Amino acid sequence: MRKEILRAEKLNTLGELAASIAHEIRNPLTVVKGFLQMMHKQEKGDNYYYLSLVLAELGRAESIINDYLNFAKPQFEKKEDAELAEIIADVTLLLEALAAKEGVQVNVQLEWGICVKTDRNQLKQALVNIIKNAIEATDDGGEVNISQASAGNESYVVISDTGKGMDSAQIARLGTLFYTTKDKGTGLGTSVSIKIIEAMGGAISFKSERGVGTEVTIILPTFKKERAEKPDQDQMNDAI
Numbered sequence: 001m002r003k004e005i006l007r008a009e010k011l012n013t014l015g016e017l018a019a020s021i022a023h024e025i026r027n028p029l030t031v032v033k034g035f036l037q038m039m040h041k042q043e044k045g046d047n048y049y050y051l052s053l054v055l056a057e058l059g060r061a062e063s064i065i066n067d068y069l070n071f072a073k074p075q076f077e078k079k080e081d082a083e084l085a086e087i088i089a090d091v092t093l094l095l096e097a098l099a100a101k102e103g104v105q106v107n108v109q110l111e112w113g114i115c116v117k118t119d120r121n122q123l124k125q126a127l128v129n130i131i132k133n134a135i136e137a138t139d140d141g142g143e144v145n146i147s148q149a150s151a152g153n154e155s156y157v158v159i160s161d162t163g164k165g166m167d168s169a170q171i172a173r174l175g176t177l178f179y180t181t182k183d184k185g186t187g188l189g190t191s192v193s194i195k196i197i198e199a200m201g202g203a204i205s206f207k208s209e210r211g212v213g214t215e216v217t218i219i220l221p222t223f224k225k226e227r228a229e230k231p232d233q234d235q236m237n238d239a240i
């Protein structure tokens with residue numbers, strides 16, 4: 001018992017140290033990126049290609065740091081009433097190019113009028129990580145289905161893919177920091193998503209079968225939009 005507590009404290013201190021280093025590195029990185037972007041814009045010669053590469057790699061480093069910082073301490077800057085369907089639609093649009101590149105068809109089924117109280121950027125990040133994994137796991141010609149349904153004060157967002165799936169040992173490792181099976185993976189995405197969903201008072205579960213696919217279910221506390229009845233009322237008035 002005592003050993004476990006000590007270990008937890010140690011991990012915490014290490015985590016804090018890593019987070020403060022990540023934070024300190026991010027600032028000069030932002031400055032470097034700013035100048036490089038300026039040079040990239042002005043460059044008409046041979047260096048244009050190299051600068052594009054440098055910027056892409058810098059972007060990668062930045063997103064790893066942001067993911068890590070987000071994991072160490074999710075920041076819910078401004079909580080607001082956000083339409084869940086809108087957030088899912090935004091995220092799907094964001095990942096359209098990736099899906100097209102991988103030859104994966106993404107189908108979305110939304111339910112409008114349902115809100116969640118959160119920092120919308122955080123929820124977007126959580127969904128991006130999960131949906132991105134689904135697309136990356138799926139072969140050319142496969143599908144990712146995203147559906148949203150609500151019951152009472154809860155909503156379910158189900159993301160299923162026809163990808164390569166995971167065995168039970170792999171599922172058990174999900175949410176372990178730095179666990180990845182990809183060449184260029186960081187092993188941060190799932191951990192960050194779990195942390196964000198849990199910080200929102202939600203839950204996330206994974207069901208998967210190798211060679212068949214994966215189904216991720218996210219449960220979130222939600223509420224009906226108060227003004228949901230209003231457009232109907234207006235329509236009725238118009239009709240009269």
Ligand code: ADP
Pocket residue numbers: 129133134137161163164165166174175179180181182184185186187188189190191214
């Ligand atoms: P990364 O994507 O950088 O590898 P993640 O934390 O997002 O890190 O995911 C960790 C690992 O979990 C992935 O490398 C992959 O092996 C597995 N995984 C996550 N989602 C899926 C999925 N939908 N289908 C198959 N494997 C998955």
Ligand code: MG
Pocket residue numbers: 129132133189190
């Ligand atoms: Mg990932």
